[in-house]
Amino acid sequence: MFQVIDEQDDIVSSLNVHTNNNKTIITTTNWKGELRLYDADNSNTTTTSTNKPYLIDNLQFKYPLLSCDPITAYKYYLGDVQGNIIHLDYNYDTPVVNTITKNKNAVTSDKALGICSIKNDPRLSLLITSSWNGVINLIDYRTDLVENSLQLTLDSNSTNNQIQKQCKIFNMDYNSNSNLLVSTITNNLVDIRDIRKLDTPYQLRESGLRDQVRDLKIMPNGSGFAQSSMAGRVAIEYFNNNDNCKLKYGFRCHRINLKDMDFVYPVNSICFGGVGTANSTPHGNNILYTGGSDGVVNKWDYIKKKKLKTFKNFNIANTDNENNIQVNNDNQSVVKLACNEKFLVVATSDDSYKTYPSIIPNEDGLFLSKSKIYMHHI
Template identity: 35%
Template sequence: MADQELVSPPFDSVSAVRFSPHDPSHLLVSSWDTTVRFYDVTKNEQRAKFDHRAAVLTTCWSDANHGFSGGLDTSVRELDLETERVSHLGQHSDAISSMNWAREQNALVTGSWDRTIRFWDPRAANQEQATHKLPERIYHTDLVSNILVVAMASRLFHIYDVRKMDAPAQTRESSLKFMTRALACMADGQGYATGSVEGRIAVEYFDPSAAAQEKKYAFKCHRQTIDDVDHVWPVNSLAFNPKFNTFASAGSDGTVSIWDHKSKKRLRQYPKYNAPVPSVAFNCDGTKLAVGVSYTWEEGEEGAKTAGRPAVWIKTVGDEVKPKGWTGS
């Protein structure tokens, strides 16, 4: 498979890679180097760079020309990708850890360590539309249709209908024993997958019926036996392919794997990268996978001394992301 390394990568660890929902060539990359970079991956060029006051932890898109970003400086920013103008929408009281665009509501949804989910309308004069308090720090959110999944500290999960945010539709505890490190909703809207720091992935379904809940399961991954010693790495990122509903997992072992959650099989493990993989994302037509590669601080300052420079790779994917026996077009 063709792998292409993007020019002008961030200078510090990659926090998130996010493809445009409209253009399969357009990619946003947020970083601990206090920037968000906008790339055209087909032309392999950096089209814009947005500077922030502190590390950027998350970014997302609304339409073809606008993105958003947030991080340790607690500011919610809108990025105009054409004019390179940055607008300040508002503030959380602690780091912003996640954001998603709710298309039907024309609203940005942000989650923070300040234990709130906030809704923003970039077109309105009073841009903060609503604040919802949650019981714990928010680590990850993802949105499919009108279903918002919120992963929190203490292994808590809330599932909301964004049209009715007064109370969660479901409250769950993680199926995994340790801290949630990754979350992604299935492309078909049936459920979600989560990853944790101890090299495990759980596949969950929204339908609360006993029959649907019997289908959920968890499995070990991103592990290796070296000299008879089991090494376990965190699962840092998960991403579902929008066409085939298979998913990619990325770990601190430097590997990316493709999984078919229905057959409970790994379809492919790609060649190992030379550093951990903190974030992966499929583009909107499912033909490319962006892979952020950078040091993730599991080995502290010692490890940082020998860490290579960050990189973003674009992988053209093929039949390995199709479920076995796929008969669709």
């Protein structure tokens, strides 16, 4: 059963579940520039909002936020659309916010673009960030100094002269078990690098998906990764092509099949089941969740290539009893998923702005619904 733990006014841009000292914290960022922290165990007794018992804190920043990565329950890093990397520290009486500035080791760019992904490696005390303009930064989060930076480029032929062209990074993930950093980049390519040898690509391959990639996640054991696309498809791939080429496959999902046509929805977010599920479910670590613009979350065993469950459809009309009007949830898309061994968290947002000429209430009293954060105990 899913429980609504909060509503937000803008599109959710990132979602994380972090467990530290037996305490599970959920973090969200949105395009309004808000960071919200939630106590998933509902053990918070100091919150100032009686209507939101899970909410620990809500901070407003100057620019829209794109990404967040918790280091501990008291230390967070954020990325915004201006290319700023922000360090938030709760180890003091009041939260301390610092913006990490470029130093002599950082790659500079004429146009700073948004920090689309942030990951960390606790073994190396390393923060890994990627941006839309193709820059990867490795930051020592003990000192907030940039240890290494790389501008991703692609070879481009122009009048028989080979030139280096900057490329964009759309999605990024990192796994400490394999030390591999995976990015989806320009020209539908997947860039794979070992962070210990950042300047040299480990692999550069074509994506297993023909259409634009919406999300990318590395398997918990570090043997491969999954991608999802705008065209209702998911691809499962492995790093070692020689040994695992026969295991590589793709499948269709988040579609409505009618007699004369098919409705195809983007698969906006994917996540692998938490490591701890190996001791509690017969499917072990083989769980993959997918969330789409159809408002549906599916649960898969990606090793056996089997759908295990379809969760509730979040596109359900509700009634606002306080204002006695109908809330139209028909445009609620599952935009972000996050999970661990205890919780599956779903963020839904109204993405009808992509096709609607306006977002003001109409004469029937219908208005665009707020984003919602749902939590489910696994």
